[in-house]
Amino acid sequence: MDLQPPPDTALPDRQRFYQAIDRHHLTPLWEVLHALVPSQPQSPCVSAHWPYATVRPFLLASGQVISAEEAVRRVLVLENPALRGQSAITQSLYAGLQLLLPGEIAPSHRHTQSALRFVVEGQGAYTAVNGERATMRPGDFIITPSWTWHDHGHTGQPGDSVDSSGPVVWLDGLDIPLVRFLDAGFAENGAVRSQSVTQPEGTSLARFGHNMAPVRQDAPATLHSPLFSYPYERSREALDTLSRNAPLDPWDGVKLRYVNPVTGGAPVPTMAACMQLLPAGFAGQPSRQTDGAVYSVVEGEGEATITSSTGTSHRFTLSACDHFVVPSWHTLQLASASGCVLFSFSDRPVQQALGLHREERLP
Numbered sequence: 001m002d003l004q005p006p007p008d009t010a011l012p013d014r015q016r017f018y019q020a021i022d023r024h025h026l027t028p029l030w031e032v033l034h035a036l037v038p039s040q041p042q043s044p045c046v047s048a049h050w051p052y053a054t055v056r057p058f059l060l061a062s063g064q065v066i067s068a069e070e071a072v073r074r075v076l077v078l079e080n081p082a083l084r085g086q087s088a089i090t091q092s093l094y095a096g097l098q099l100l101l102p103g104e105i106a107p108s109h110r111h112t113q114s115a116l117r118f119v120v121e122g123q124g125a126y127t128a129v130n131g132e133r134a135t136m137r138p139g140d141f142i143i144t145p146s147w148t149w150h151d152h153g154h155t156g157q158p159g160d161s162v163d164s165s166g167p168v169v170w171l172d173g174l175d176i177p178l179v180r181f182l183d184a185g186f187a188e189n190g191a192v193r194s195q196s197v198t199q200p201e202g203t204s205l206a207r208f209g210h211n212m213a214p215v216r217q218d219a220p221a222t223l224h225s226p227l228f229s230y231p232y233e234r235s236r237e238a239l240d241t242l243s244r245n246a247p248l249d250p251w252d253g254v255k256l257r258y259v260n261p262v263t264g265g266a267p268v269p270t271m272a273a274c275m276q277l278l279p280a281g282f283a284g285q286p287s288r289q290t291d292g293a294v295y296s297v298v299e300g301e302g303e304a305t306i307t308s309s310t311g312t313s314h315r316f317t318l319s320a321c322d323h324f325v326v327p328s329w330h331t332l333q334l335a336s337a338s339g340c341v342l343f344s345f346s347d348r349p350v351q352q353a354l355g356l357h358r359e360e361r362l363p
């Protein structure tokens, strides 16, 4: 017996048909087809800039509001203005600025989301991963790969006369939205607040960070880099040397990517990270790529002009420790009158593994 209400004869046939199928959780593809397969990416994200002069006072104020221990991770999340409430800076990536004060500990835990850290300010903190501590210095790039135990600590004392008496701030980059999309998130708290140190600081760097590898030890069977810390000193020196001795790239200046030394691939399977130098007087050409990217200004000053595919354009004036986001398929044009160093990360390895990554360098 047909229990459907009689068709509403006031509606055209098509609308009546849509109503009839709707209650059976069916919908006509032809109404959404164009939006489902756009001719080019139409990111819901917008470009955005977080000047450090604006963010820093709030970050320091967060230190008065809650302890690192109570917060577990005391972070101000950089939310894309078009994705508020989603803890996302792009559709696939999370970014936040974390504050640790002298004497504080951010307790040990692990999760399937991969994380990277880029140190923005301060001295005296460390990140511990798999039993080894890495001292955090401004400009250092550190990874805490999927399912590895990690905790942070600040060994300075509030009254220390040395450099380590102040706050330490770093950028956290995680693949949280991506893992959420895949419904593949697991997490555990550690049994102890700080994991015990099982190998001295610098051991991983000595094993894998000098273009050499252990002879009687196979490469660890992991998807992530066996190096946890990539010190700024070395990245900076490489960029410096190349800026003096090699031709500049008209789009990127001098740009290098961080690698897993065992595979040559990205340090973690879901995120790529790069550092680039724009020499004084650099006026870059525009380019766009399908991987939206998050930038941290390491040193110097510059300008980023970001234009969406519909022509909306923003020009950000950049100073040290500023952060900004370039959404997928937005053109980015970089310039610097006095010279500038930029760190960036994106979901490029995921797109490359799936054969989706595209880049276009415009004249």
Ligand code: 1HN
Binding pocket: 073, 075, 096, 098, 106, 111, 115, 150, 152, 172, 174, 176
């Ligand atoms: C996390 O584990 C850290 O370990 C930082 O410092 C930010 C955001 C969401 C989930 C886990 C960290 C995080 C996070």
